[in-house]
Amino acid sequence: MVSTMSVLGTWIGVFFTLSIFSFLFKDNPFYKFAEQVFIGLSAGYGLIYLIYNVLIPNLFHKLIFDFSHNVILLIPATLGLMMLLRLIPSLQWLSKYPLAVVIGTAVGISMLRYMQSDFLNQLTATMINPLAGATKVEIVGNFLLIIGTICGIYFFYFSRKKEGIYSVPSRIGIWFLMISFGASFGYTVMARVSLLIGRLDFLLKDWLHIIK
Amino acid sequence: MPNTESFFYMKTNRILYSIILLSLLNVCKMNAVHDTMVLDVPWDNGTALSIKIDYEPMWKHVILEKADSSGVFVPLSVFFEGQTEYIDSDVLANAKQIYRISAYTSDRKDSLIVVKGGVATEQWFYMGKLSMLILLVLICTAIMYFISLARRGKALFIRRINGLDSMDEAVGRATEKGKPILFIPGIGDLDDIQTIASLSILSHLAQRSAEYNTDIIVPCKYSMVMSAAREVVKEAYLKVGKPDAYKEQNIFYLTDDQFGYVAGIDGIMLREQPAANFFMGSFFAESLILAETGFSTGAIQTAGTAQAHQLPFFIVSCDYTLIGEELFAASAYLSNDPQQIGSLKGHDFGKVMLIVLTIAGVIFEILGLHGFKNFFTVG
Numbered sequence: 056m057v058s059t060m061s062v063l064g065t066w067i068g069v070f071f072t073l074s075i076f077s078f079l080f081k082d083n084p085f086y087k088f089a090e091q092v093f094i095g096l097s098a099g100y101g102l103i104y105l106i107y108n109v110l111i112p113n114l115f116h117k118l119i120f121d122f123s124h125n126v127i128l129l130i131p132a133t134l135g136l137m138m139l140l141r142l143i144p145s146l147q148w149l150s151k152y153p154l155a156v157v158i159g160t161a162v163g164i165s166m167l168r169y170m171q172s173d174f175l176n177q178l179t180a181t182m183i184n185p186l187a188g189a190t191k192v193e194i195v196g197n198f199l200l201i202i203g204t205i206c207g208i209y210f211f212y213f214s215r216k217k218e219g220i221y222s223v224p225s226r227i228g229i230w231f232l233m234i235s236f237g238a239s240f241g242y243t244v245m246a247r248v249s250l251l252i253g254r255l256d257f258l259l260k261d262w263l264h265i266i267k
Numbered sequence: 268m269p270n271t272e273s274f275f276y277m278k279t280n281r282i283l284y285s286i287i288l289l290s291l292l293n294v295c296k297m298n299a300v301h302d303t304m305v306l307d308v309p310w311d312n313g314t315a316l317s318i319k320i321d322y323e324p325m326w327k328h329v330i331l332e333k334a335d336s337s338g339v340f341v342p343l344s345v346f347f348e349g350q351t352e353y354i355d356s357d358v359l360a361n362a363k364q365i366y367r368i369s370a371y372t373s374d375r376k377d378s379l380i381v382v383k384g385g386v387a388t389e390q391w392f393y394m395g396k397l398s399m400l401i402l403l404v405l406i407c408t409a410i411m412y413f414i415s416l417a418r419r420g421k422a423l424f425i426r427r428i429n430g431l432d433s434m435d436e437a438v439g440r441a442t443e444k445g446k447p448i449l450f451i452p453g454i455g456d457l458d459d460i461q462t463i464a465s466l467s468i469l470s471h472l473a474q475r476s477a478e479y480n481t482d483i484i485v486p487c488k489y490s491m492v493m494s495a496a497r498e499v500v501k502e503a504y505l506k507v508g509k510p511d512a513y514k515e516q517n518i519f520y521l522t523d524d525q526f527g528y529v530a531g532i533d534g535i536m537l538r539e540q541p542a543a544n545f546f547m548g549s550f551f552a553e554s555l556i557l558a559e560t561g562f563s564t565g566a567i568q569t570a571g572t573a574q575a576h577q578l579p580f581f582i583v584s585c586d587y588t589l590i591g592e593e594l595f596a597a598s599a600y601l602s603n604d605p606q607q608i609g610s611l612k613g614h615d616f617g618k619v620m621l622i623v624l625t626i627a628g629v630i631f632e633i634l635g636l637h638g639f640k641n642f643f644t645v646g
Binding site: 057063075084087089092093094098150151154155162164167176177182187205208209212213214215216217232233236239 | 631
């Protein structure tokens with residue numbers, strides 16, 4: 056027995072799905088309504104989620120029930136309160152400090168992460184013996200990998216004009232980039248089609264029961 | 268009684284002989300696994316132990332087990348023939364780990380069990396990342412050197428980046444049309460380096476829009492980004508001497524939800540009809556939805572992201588696209604700030620180093636010398 060709430064949920068889902076799809080025709084009141092509800096609901100949900108899943112368990116709960124072992128949490132709590140001082144014009148300047156802490160920390164952490172993932176891992180992955188391939192295709196592939204990587208890096212070298220002989224590796228680099236973008240485009244479009252199929256599946260199966 | 272004593276004496280002797288014999292046999296067996304050592308892996312963060320086994324070839328099946336928190340041994344690895352070492356990288360620092368090595372002969376008729384323990388300790392320096400340290404020191408030194416050069420007034424050359432000219436052009440066009448410009452700082456939070464780069468570009472665009480008296484709309488996905496964007500735009504308006512023209516309400520928070528944010532921006536594009544759209548920062552699945560809607564409104568569109576999977580969508584639907592590193596270079600180029608320009612030159616030094624090391628590595632690999640590559644392989 057299908058419950059009333061389940062049927063109601065399906066109909067609301069159908070209404071909002073069709074309202075959002077109506078954007079394909081042109082902007083209209085249904086789309087506007089769906090958009091505003093979507094934004095409002097998601098913002099509200101996000102706030103409640105943050106309170107109950109981040110602030111209460113990670114800050115309030117720990118400070119109230121085990122203050123002595125969590126004194127360090129007063130630092131992020133203070134930074135958070137300083138952010139809220141934006142609401143008081145005379146103390147607005149204090150909100151710059153938590154921003155500086157967040158940006159500085161993020162940059163520091165990212166530097167090491169990218170150094171390993173984008174620099175060293177790329178470096179060692181390209182340090183291969185191109186002649187070691189088992190087949191001719193593999194050998195050609197190895198050479199393409201090395202040339203593509205070197206020319207791709209050179210494309211992002213900004214200290215020299217791309218003129219004369221210096222434009223050659225840069226041009227090869229952009230060719231490699233564009234080919235990889237093309238492949239990535241096709242691959243991602245296929246993934247996006249699956250999202251459409253998901254929505255159509257909802258409409259035709261859960262709502263209209265045309266397909267099983 | 269003598270007979271009883273003799274009988275008892277004989278029995279005791281037999282038991283003793285049996286014990287000695289069994290002990291000898293056991294010693295022989297123990298000798299078959301000469302050494303089992305659980306050693307701390309040196310120069311690491313105390314999260315790895317090395318289990319070394321030196322065993323006779325008679326033991327065909329050697330199984331390594333580890334005691335879990337409740338003391339129950341769970342299988343960890345099976346040693347293949349000739350293998351003498353296993354590195355357990357899933358241990359807690361300064362906590363004793365117990366291992367059980369069970370060895371069986373090929374017919375499984377004889378077996379041997381050895382239990383050993385060890386503690387992994389943290390060291391101050393992880394030698395496995397020495398190459399990373401050297402490269403970081405070299406690049407950081409280069410960055411600091413170029414920053415000091417730029418600060419002393421030395422003109423450092425940076426080539427023009429395609430798409431940057433279009434930014435001023437787009438602001439000019441928006442001014443002519445009397446329409447606002449829309450700047451999307453991506454869906455990353457402030458801990459994303461792309462968001463930070465996008466805010467540098469926003470600073471330049473805000474200055475231009477202040478000069479031309481054109482509104483700039485910045486919808487944000489995160490409150491922290493909104494706060495930073497407000498600061499950036501406010502400073503830009505102050506810089507050009509038009510603090511009164513700054514409209515705080517134009518930089519606002521929409522929602523944390525990815526597609527809720529997209530739906531909101533699409534609505535803004537259709538209702539406000541901005542003449543120029545800028546998509547700068549970190550973008551994911553929403554990139555094509557945003558760029559397609561912007562395209563349908565006829566706005567000049569400039570995008571920039573380091574998300575390789577989203578770049579194709581921006582390339583096909585935007586007028587100009589800053590690809591990857593160009594996003595970071597653009598903020599340096601536009602700001603003309605010695606610190607950013609010096610930093611960019613330092614990065615260029617890093618790229619040259621990367622190319623040289625790659626070529627050297629390939630040559631060494633062809634020559635069969637793997638030490639060079641191994642040095643740069645960070646575990």
